[in-house]
Amino acid sequence: MKRVVVGLSGGVDSSVAAYLLKEQGYEVIGLFMKNWHDDSVTISDECPWLEDSNDALLVAEKLGIPFQTVDLSEEYKERIVDYMFNEYEKGRTPNPDVLCNREIKFDVFMKIALSLGADYVATGHYCRKGTIEEDGKKIYRLLAGVDTNKDQSYFLCQLSQEQLSKALFPIGELTKPQVREIAAKMELVTAEKKDSQGLCFIGKVRLPEFLQQQLKPKEGTIYEIATDAALYNAETPQFASVKEQLAYEAETKAYTPQMGKAVGKHQGAHYYTIGQRKGLNVGGTKEPLFIIATDVETNAIYTGQGSTHPGLFKKALYIQESEIHWVREDMQLKDGETMEAMVRIRYRQALKKATLHKFDNGMYIEFEEPQSAITEGQFAAWYIGDELIGSGVIS
Incomplete structure (x- = not known):
């Protein structure tokens, strides 16, 4: 026994x-x-x-x-x-x-x-x-x-x-x-x-x-960024390599207060997360506000109206080399290799089609369709069929 x-x-x-x-x-x-x-x-x-x-x-x-x-x-x-x-x-x-x-x-x-x-x-x-x-x-x-x-x-x-x-x-x-x-x-x-x-x-x-209990409240401003803000209509640059293109697609947009308008106050940017809708206590908007970015350095929260706001979506994400984990060590990618997989970026999310691109400094996951609320610190997990092959912390 x-x-x-x-x-x-x-x-x-x-x-x-x-x-x-x-x-x-x-x-x-x-x-x-x-x-x-x-x-x-x-x-x-x-x-x-x-x-x-x-x-x-x-x-x-x-x-x-x-x-x-x-x-x-x-x-x-x-x-x-x-x-x-x-x-x-x-x-x-x-x-x-x-x-x-x-x-x-x-x-x-x-x-x-x-x-x-x-x-x-x-x-x-x-x-x-x-x-x-x-x-x-x-x-x-x-x-x-x-x-x-x-x-x-x-x-x-x-x-x-x-x-x-x-x-x-x-x-x-x-x-x-x-x-x-x-x-x-x-x-x-x-x-x-x-x-x-x-x-x-x-x-x-x-x-x-x-x-x-641990992170002290600190009042800051909530800004709203319009759906037609200039940075969403910027021309896509020419890329010298796939890696350069992926880095661009995975990049977090840098927002400043000048890009939007102040719509409310909050008690600390570190309490909030990308894609969050509840708990903002800002009324009077046609569609609900979603958090599209937080900046703990300046203690600012950036929001956009509606679940289709362009600030919520990204085509790729990046995982640092030290944060990549293979459950199936025998299947791990070497520098320059790619893998087709189904990827989940949070629990309960449907699996999405993506390509894994491995480079010397980490890995990019490029989705077939842009994904909403890719959140730093969460885990991305990749599957082939019903088998979970590996995971990593989104960076």
């Missing part, structure tokens, strides 16, 4: 994952991760980790598997929370869930599991793992979940071959309704439990309130 440690989160997905593994004959241990309990942040009354760990315990008792709680809040603060604040301060928008999987669940947590003699770590992610052999070597594949509505492969886009080799995703072949059905049949306390919202650690808090 192989031993598996399941990250029991107190939700229905991980509960059913544990049940299925037990049915398959594994020796299963349930481990609950406590990632956050900082009372200096005024949300502890709202923090549902106690309720979650209690639900996880009840599930473990029902399934007759050993259970314990591990406190990873110190590592969590250091690797996720501090990183997030740091990124927001620079005016980038990080993805804590992707980091949580890379740094916590499949690193710190996995090491604890292996120290308990586990052969594998399992989670309730909607994705699948495949294996192929090449030259006698096992290669692990990260595949989308069967439930296209819930596919969570994107959140695991930073995993390595080493991490994948020890990972199991028992519910990847199931749809959410099927998972709930199994939980109800087994009378698991989590069967009807709503999916958790918010960040993977701070419970029910809204992100801006959390950020305000």
Whole structure:
């Protein structure tokens, strides 16, 4: 019997994952991760980790598997929370869930599991793992979940071959309704439990309130840039190379207050992100305002009217060399090589056709159609078919 440690989160997905593994004959241990309990942040009354760990315990008792709680809040603060604040301060928008999987669940947590003699770590992610052999070597594949509505492969886009080799995703072949059905049949306390919202650690808090604990409010101006502003009608220059053209297409436009008109005030450019519509509190425009750029240096926010504003769209994005990650190391591009792939620039976004161009200093992803709200700090993930091949931080 192989031993598996399941990250029991107190939700229905991980509960059913544990049940299925037990049915398959594994020796299963349930481990609950406590990632956050900082009372200096005024949300502890709202923090549902106690309720979650209690639900996880009840599930473990029902399934007759050993259970314990591990406190990873110190590592969590250091690797996720501090990183997030740091990124927001620079005016980038990080993805804590992707980091949580890379740094916590499949690193710190996995090491604890292996120290308990586990052969594998399992989670309730909607994705699948495949294996192929090449030259006698096992290669692990990260595949989308069967439930296209819930596919969570994107959140695991930073995993390595080493991490994948020890990972199991028992519910990847199931749809959410099927998972709930199994939980109800087994009378698991989590069967009807709503999916958790918010960040993977701070419970029910809204992100801006959390950020305000660390990043001090600082009043600045909101500017509106017209759709027919001169910089959108500038002539496209002649390019000496493909690389030059891609750099031009991926470039973030530089806005100045002179280009637009002041339409309101905000409490800090670092609280906002590209493509954001809510929370601006500026009325009186024909169409809703969308954020097209933020400048944390000058503390200015630039907006445009409507979801088709030219300031929202770009044809390409850039990933620095040090930020490129290949899940399939055997498929990585060399300098000068290209690859056709389907790319996602945020969770829940439909996959878009694109070409990857690899250069000595990094990689450009050129989309067939211009994409809205390409956001610095988020992860771009590229797929071939239903397999996630690699990812990188948009720069």
